[in-house]
Structure formats: structure tokens, C-alpha cells
Amino acid sequence: MLKHALSVSAFLLSSLALGQAVKGGDVVVTSFGKDYKSYLSAPASATPKPAVILLHSFDGLEQGYKDLVDEMAGAGYVTLALGWQTFEKEPSDDVVKALVEDGLKFLAARKDVNMNTVGLTGFCAGGRYTMLLLPQMKQFGAGVAWYGFPDQGGTAAKPKTPAEFIGDLSTPMLIIHGTKDQASPMASIYTYVQKLDAAGKNFKLSVYQGEPHGFLLKDSVIADTVASRDARRGMLNYFGEWLK
Numbered sequence: 001m002l003k004h005a006l007s008v009s010a011f012l013l014s015s016l017a018l019g020q021a022v023k024g025g026d027v028v029v030t031s032f033g034k035d036y037k038s039y040l041s042a043p044a045s046a047t048p049k050p051a052v053i054l055l056h057s058f059d060g061l062e063q064g065y066k067d068l069v070d071e072m073a074g075a076g077y078v079t080l081a082l083g084w085q086t087f088e089k090e091p092s093d094d095v096v097k098a099l100v101e102d103g104l105k106f107l108a109a110r111k112d113v114n115m116n117t118v119g120l121t122g123f124c125a126g127g128r129y130t131m132l133l134l135p136q137m138k139q140f141g142a143g144v145a146w147y148g149f150p151d152q153g154g155t156a157a158k159p160k161t162p163a164e165f166i167g168d169l170s171t172p173m174l175i176i177h178g179t180k181d182q183a184s185p186m187a188s189i190y191t192y193v194q195k196l197d198a199a200g201k202n203f204k205l206s207v208y209q210g211e212p213h214g215f216l217l218k219d220s221v222i223a224d225t226v227a228s229r230d231a232r233r234g235m236l237n238y239f240g241e242w243l244k
Contacts, residue, residue: 022073024066029082031102032095037083038103039066041073042112050117050243051078051107053100055126057214060085064217065123068232071222075236077243078113080106084126092157096129097136104139117141117243121235124183124214128152131162131192135169142242144174144235147213149184150192166195172202174238176231178211206234 024041039061043049052072056065061083072079082103084096100120107113120143122130127148134143153161173196177189189205196203208215208227216228 022070024070029106031099036086039081041069042078046112048114051113052119053103054081055122055129057124062220064221119239134171135165142172146176169201172242174204176206178208178215181213183213
């Protein structure tokens, strides 16, 4: 089931060695009467366990994100990657929020999910959605935003920026970013976390020196780099602390 095995982390390999098999495949999540092509992977055990919703980057639900979903399932999380670009390259914030809400309903219908321990993670545009939706949706116990855009907004489709919702944030959030990110400059992230700190919010910032935007993947698969491996371990450790 796992593809591009050379890029799969040692963490996943050790999980599989312990017998924690994963079951991944394409699924459909219906929102506003439309069927969104998504991907789900879950540990074989039927025991209720933590779950994570994953929001891919602006480049779509690439193979690397499916491999990451399998990796997270190997670590014990029922993980659902929502194909939020199924019908539009750049849907409105309201459309994505509704899809995430319906993703939560999809997970709630499963007997192997503990809905009291659900996390949210996203990459690039999905990182922005993570920053934007965590303050608005209290169902999540923790979030991980990979190279997001805290100041992007101000259009009809994206009326507000994530930074405008800082006051409403009550969920712990890990922010992962690279110093050579040109799409989302590091300076904007530092400004964002300074505001989070001033507001007394619970967050952690992991900065990777020299890493560009989108460093998790290379050529659409998980990058075999120290930064990619370490950031994935950091995400799993963070969810492990908060999704109990």
C-alpha cells in the first residue's frame, strides 16, 4: 500500500514493525451536495483513536500527502486528507470551512475515531486554512500549520486574514516554517507569533534554517531530507502531546 518506500520515515517503519498496519484508500466526502475526492488511512484496530484532518497545499492532493496520511495512520491516527480543490483551484474560505465541517462529520460516523481527540494540519494554502479555522472551529484539540500565510485575505473569497482571528484562538498550534520561504516570508511569521505571544496564546514555532516553501515534498513525494523527517516527527510528537 505504501508507495515510494525509500521516502517513508524511520518512525513509520518502526510502527509497522510493531504490527501497526495501515489501510489507506480514496474516499468521497460530500459537502454542499458535491463529492470531494479525498484520501483516508487508518490503523487496522477498531478501537477508537485520535484523528487528524489534513489540508493539502495549493498544488493539490499530491502523492506525497497520501504517503504522509499513511505514515500518520502508522503512528496511530485515523487521517483524512480532504481534496479541497476537487471543483475549484481556489475556493472561498466559506466553502473550505464547510468541507472541513463535513470532514468532521465523516470521521464522526466511524467507530474507530475518538471525536474528543481530533487535530488539524495543513500545508501552504492548507497552512493558512489551519491558522484561519482553528480559532473558528472548537472541535479541534491541536493544529499544525506548515508554511502558512497569516496575513493573506482581504478579498471577496477570502475576506479575513488568519491574524484577525488571534483573539479567538484557544487551540494549541505548532507552526512549521523555513527561513528561505519566499512565498510566505519568515518576517511575517515572526510578526504573527509575536501577536500570538502578546495575546497569551498557546503555540510552538519550529524554524528550519535554509528551507524553502513546501520543503515537506520534492517532485510531489515526501522529501528524503533531515528537515522533512524532523518536521514530520515534530508534528506527530505535538499531536501526541495534545490529542489524548
